[in-house]
Amino acid sequence: MAEQLGFDGMPQRLYACTPSRLNTWLDCPRRYRMAYLDRPMPPKGPPWAHNSVGASVHNALAAWWRLPLAERTPEAAGSLLVRGWLTDGFRDEAQSSQWRDRAREMVERYVAGIDPSDEPVGVERTVAARTDRIAVSGRIDRLDARGDELVVVDYKTGRRPLTPDDARGSLALAIYAVASSRVLRRPCRRVELHHLPSGEVAVWEHTDETLQRHIRRAEGIAAEASEADDAYRKRVPKPRRGDGAPDHAPYDELFPPRPGNLCAWCDFARHCPEGREAAPRKDPWAALPVDA
Numbered sequence: 001m002a003e004q005l006g007f008d009g010m011p012q013r014l015y016a017c018t019p020s021r022l023n024t025w026l027d028c029p030r031r032y033r034m035a036y037l038d039r040p041m042p043p044k045g046p047p048w049a050h051n052s053v054g055a056s057v058h059n060a061l062a063a064w065w066r067l068p069l070a071e072r073t074p075e076a077a078g079s080l081l082v083r084g085w086l087t088d089g090f091r092d093e094a095q096s097s098q099w100r101d102r103a104r105e106m107v108e109r110y111v112a113g114i115d116p117s118d119e120p121v122g123v124e125r126t127v128a129a130r131t132d133r134i135a136v137s138g139r140i141d142r143l144d145a146r147g148d149e150l151v152v153v154d155y156k157t158g159r160r161p162l163t164p165d166d167a168r169g170s171l172a173l174a175i176y177a178v179a180s181s182r183v184l185r186r187p188c189r190r191v192e193l194h195h196l197p198s199g200e201v202a203v204w205e206h207t208d209e210t211l212q213r214h215i216r217r218a219e220g221i222a223a224e225a226s227e228a229d230d231a232y233r234k235r236v237p238k239p240r241r242g243d244g245a246p247d248h249a250p251y252d253e254l255f256p257p258r259p260g261n262l263c264a265w266c267d268f269a270r271h272c273p274e275g276r277e278a279a280p281r282k283d284p285w286a287a288l289p290v291d292a
Helices: 019-027 029-036 049-066 074-083 093-112 164-169 171-184 208-233 261-265 273-278
Strands: 015-017 122-130 134-146 149-156 188-195 200-205
Touching (some): 015 208, 019 029, 019 171, 029 208, 049 074, 049 134, 074 093, 164 200, 171 188, 261 273
Parallel strands (some): 015 134
Antiparallel strands (some): 134 149
8 A cells, every 4th residue: 555655645646548558658759749648639640541451350350249149150241341341541442442352351261260159258348457556448359268268369450470479579468468367357368469361370378477577567658658747737838839730849858759660650740840751651551561
């Protein structure tokens, strides 16, 4: 209890976060500020086609598990994909149609290798956990039961094949494992990345020690972000330029930009001179494999 008390015996405020929020701080504090603190939020750039593919596939797989058992066929998964297809970010209708057909084949092939009667413990399930410093929550694509243990399953649709190192190093997957174990009171150490384009599965078996290492890492990130958040909130009114765009200079000591190759994919690049200089913005469909 002692470490939870601040001045005058008051409980220390927990930093409420998601894995995405923590990773955004690591990637670029300036982007973090614009995404989570600036209100109104600066307008984002155009949507990305690869996000449309990912969301369409995730939604179709989640809906497939909600079907009655007798209706869980590969063809049903494909129909769900087509019915919920998102068209944002594609170059034109032809490219969107091409990717819709490719994604349909992707989900049909994937569910053909799944036992439809093997009911997950959760689909698109939100889990949460608290420590002395953070209150973290997130939504899991799928949570399986394998024997007495739980397994975190995360769907991936990107063009890059995944490795066990990707699963091992994922802060989000480790947090989901810890939170699932605490919510459902069952061991959860195995995390899996299911790469639908290749059909490969990247697996990592955590230990209690490695999971706690990730939690300590999350707490360290949260401590930095929380301190910057508090300093930001004390500055009223928030400075803006004459055109209404955010004025970065007063905040750059707390929220410095981290220009690099990732700037080409940043939703807020139009508001960041350093980011635009570091990497020209990509076309909204640039992350789609060129052979598609």
